[in-house]
Amino acid sequence: MKTIRSESVALDDLRELLPDWQRHLRATNKAPSTIASYLRVAEQFLGFLVQEGMPTTAASITREHIEHYLVHLQDRPNKRTGKPLSAAEVAKQYRSLQQLFRWLDEVEGEIESSPFAKMSPPAVPERPVDVLTMDQLRRLLDSCKGKSFENLRDTALIRLFVDTGARCGEIAPLRLENKAEDRPSDLDFDADVILVMGKGRRPRAVPFGARTGEALRRYLRARARHPMAARTDAVWVGRKGPLTEWGIRQLLKRRAEDAGVPNVHPHKFRHTAAHEWLANGGQEQDAMRLFGWRSREMLGRYGASAADERARNAHRRAALGDRF
Template structure:
């Protein structure tokens, strides 16, 4: 027998409480809750049960299949397999929690496998495009100084957008030329930056000091017209700057791929890259900058000149 307490919308709030206890970031929690709500909406629309104990493997399979055949309402293009895989993983963790709490007797994800998705290579932005992007922000007004500092910090540290966006002024250390960011799993790490980034940040801080929010002791580093910028706002800024520069759109995460590729291409050690990027798995080394791995291999071969030594 089930009750309203077993409705997955109610159970999702309990799941969120557990995630907060585990010190998961609010962004991560919101992602789980969004996917669970999408699933519940699908169940309700198809007159399927929405209570945890009544949901079966077949219900989940039907939902994943619907995602793989659905189109984006804005573009008309099919949703990517990665989108379905992301929702699969979120629901899998949710039902694992329900099983642990003994809310369900049988986990419908047992012996299920996530949908296949071809690995997509993220293109590394060409150097010329990045130079044009920075040139587009070369003015001296508040937004130019801010946007230059944001883009240079991305390129110089390889940080994620979710790490750059919530930075506070106090996170910057100009004695060491470092920034302290909060990475995945809410793990802090310190990332260094170079002289050009330092100059861009110092120039921004000088104009930031005149911002109305800064006068009111706002701790957030990045300020917009109405207050602190969000990670979404930073993404919009990059898109707007790319359009103005007349270059192909660059997603902020591509800066991270550029950083990883550049590091390896210049002979940087893989272990150091893992520490700087906040990775625990060496699998990430293969993923980032993979689209230009062949170019790095060719350049290494030319440097080695193996055939010429015989």
């Protein structure tokens, strides 16, 4: 972590406190990706305070300073797209900073009360989740037809993504049995589940269907003959070794371009799986467990999207406009 420092700072300055927050997050077993995200936001906030000549000691930072930062975020263009940050991205930064000041208040006692105590998160306009159609899914799988190693691997990956709705950060790290480490495989073909580590370091078993299981077994037979097979227990491998999350994202992007399907990314498969589950009458409580949600906020988003589809289907069945 590259903390912004000067030659002399107060002990309650964020430049001194952020490394301790990082240690606290690690001690509470937060996922490395969560820690990195929290610290990235905190560093950006600290950089803004320094740039604007605002106080950086914990007790001196007020609600007004945070609100100035949130307005700054809304006006600042995204480095990748050149567009202003979305309301959802600003709200994510709000929640990250809220965790920092909760730690300063409730754990460390560095402040009398959190400046977030009387604040509300930025409103995020509700919009339907973006999902793949059945035709688009078929086109993606058609782009993987063939018996080459890459085709078998990518077919298994796409089927696993859409069948389980698991996150890329849950599917990418899957491992096979490692006898030397006395560790079982993350693929359980007796129960037809994958064993993943979800957000908040919460493990769960996610089921997959018969066709996905068949695609996985076919890929694993090809993997066993791959040059990398003896060098790693990672399920997903490429020419140079295990596939990272980034590698899987790039792989899916290439397949989408071949298939002529726009805006494909790993989370879109999750959107699709959750949407289809709820649209087809799946129980909400089951969805919470299957998709690893602790809050009903996400359930509400996908539920609204599925309810819209059910309403459209009901309207077509009623065909009121065709009766006269």
